Amino acid sequence: MKKKEEDPEYVGKRMNKQSENGLAWCTLDYRFTYHIEDKDKLKVEERDECLKGMVEGIQKFWKETSLGTLLLMNEEDIAGELEFLAKKFSNDLLTIQIDEDMIHYQCKDERGFDF
Incomplete structure (x- = not known):
């Protein structure tokens, strides 16, 4: 019996x-x-374009979303944004899963807190 091949994984860089004062942050x-x-x-080249689009899409989302907006988001919200990008950059031959x-x-x- 042939073992099913695992799908390749891409690990992104921490963002x-x-x-400015370091009291509010997101990672x-x-x-x-x-x-x-198939x-x-x-x-x-097609594979690389899909993967490049996904990575650049995540970077663009992060860069263009204000810190204030990010602070209002939770992990589920972020997942929704990244799942949208995964669908956008997938096609009939390559499916991105996140x-x-x-x-x-x-x-x-921690801005506004008096210690």
Whole structure:
């Protein structure tokens, strides 16, 4: 019996965003897998374009989303955004999979607290 091949995994770089005084911050760690439906039909360039689009899409989301908005989001919200990108950059031959279990999102806002 042939063992089922595991889908490849991409592990993203940690992304950080913080206020000037460092009292408010968010970090995101993520990974995703991708499944190639037919390796004989999918060209390497097509695979790379899908994966590049996903990574750049995540980076763009992070860069363009304000710290204030990120502080209002939870891990489920972030997962929804990244799942949307996964669908956007998947196609008939390559499916990107990311879910809440593949995301680690933390944020903290200590601005306005008197210690």
